[in-house]
Amino acid sequence: MTSRERFVAALEHRQPDRVPVDFGGTAVTGMHVAAITRLRQAVLGDKNYRVKVTEPYQMLGEIDAELREVLGIDVVGLTPRNTMFGFPNEGWKPFTLFDGTPVLVPEKFNLTTNAAGDYLIYPQGDTSAPPSGHMPKGAYFFDSIIRQPPVDDDKLNPADNTEEFGLFDADTLKWYEARIKEREATGCGVILTMPGLAFGDIALVPAPWMKHPKGIRDIEEWYVSTAIRKDYVHAIFEKQCEIGLKNLDTLIKLFGDRVQAVFITGTDFGTQRGTFISKDAYREMFKPYHIRVNKFIHQRCQWKTFIHSCGSVYDLLPDFIEAGFDILNPVQCSAACMDARTLKKEFGQHLTFWGGGANTQQTLPFGTPDEVYREVRERIEVFGDGGGFIFDTVHNVQGPTPAANLLAMFKAIKDSNR
Secondary structure (H helix, E strand, C coil): CCHHHHHHHHHCCCCCCCCCECCCCCCCCCEEHHHHHHHHHHHHCCCCCCEEEEECCCCEECCCHHHHHHHCCCEEEECCCECCCCCECCCCEEEECCCCCEEEECCCCCEEECCCCCEEECHHHCCCCCCCEEECCCCCCCEECCCCCCCCHHHCCHHHHCCCCCCCCHHHHHHHHHHHHHHHHCCCEEEEECCCCCCCCCCCCCCCCCCCCCCCCCHHHHHHHHHHCHHHHHHHHHHHHHHHHHHHHHHHHHHHHHCCEEEEECCCCECCCCECCCHHHHHHHCHHHHHHHHHHHHHHCCCEEEEECCCCCHHHHHHHHHHCCCEEECCCCCCCCCCHHHHHHHHCCCCEEECCCCCCCCHHHHCCHHHHHHHHHHHHHHHCCCCCEEECCCCCECCCCCHHHHHHHHHHHHHHCC
16 A cells, blocks of 8 residues: 555545554644654664754754655654744754754744743744743753733623634635645645634643734633633634634635645643533533534544544543544553553544554653563554554653653554554
8 A cells, every 4th residue: 555545545434454553744744853863763774864853832843855755654743834933944053952953943933032042932933022932941842831811701892812823814715735745745644733723722722833922822821711711712712713614614625635634633631630621511512513513524534533532531432423533543542541441442433543653651761672662562553454544643642651662662563564
């Protein structure tokens, strides 16, 4: 099979010739740039190559064509034009991470340093605006800076929380057309990250790409609002959904079958021990919008829809399926009730599991290569049976992950196909 045929077979719950692999297709299935740098040196030996930081919020790196070929990666992504900090990936310049890793960053990746030696980054690269991201000295990625004024309920306006949503302009569509041609030419499967439809995603609520965000932008305040300001939240979601569906219609017509999957939402509903939203709350606040989006897509094209939710979401999986989702990520098998065999047995006929291949909290960064190898082989055996599995780790591979463990992971993937 070609990479694209392999990818489609797995999505359709047919047994592919080998398990398809994704690293770098989305902002939740990638690798930190430092990990890619070490991996690339280990397999290609080029110590002078600088990996591009394609998502500076999490400092994710590019899986370039040469590395993709060597590692046997089958999926490429089509992500939004601008990064989480509101500037495009262009005009590359050298930068060195706290750990000494040399990389390339976009031209508008502009930082200042505070008294503690921490990095501050700015929306749209504008250092005259308040900083929107903070990387503590010695850390590997940014946290959002909350820039919300005190909430005055008498003056709250849902429009303030929807000002970032708008219809695609002609330049954006021209950009998308150029990018899809590049992705199609790789021969890989393609996943589109659809902007504007991640209802209540707390990575997006603070709007680190905006210079002066208004509305409810504090994460804690947002969670509280889903319980005490339900009408306000619904008004936001309604407007967001209206605009998002119009943009979806545009991209479906533009891309057609050149895209095979679409990343809809990254809103997390789980913790390590269980859900942090009740089933009733999910059904009231989120599920109606998920149903509308999934139904819209499935009536118009063959794209499979992708939901990302970390943690223990076992109790919500029947609702995700009823809402129309085809793909679950990151499949956090270490969380409560998320045993791989149980998930495959109970939900494998309905869901494609995209992730779950290696534990990025424990085994991959801190285990031995043998432990990594065994875990990966076991997960492929369980999830890969009968299709319905795209190999990836549980969320992004973190920066300090040893190269030996990454090599053990890819060896296990290769050996499982023999």
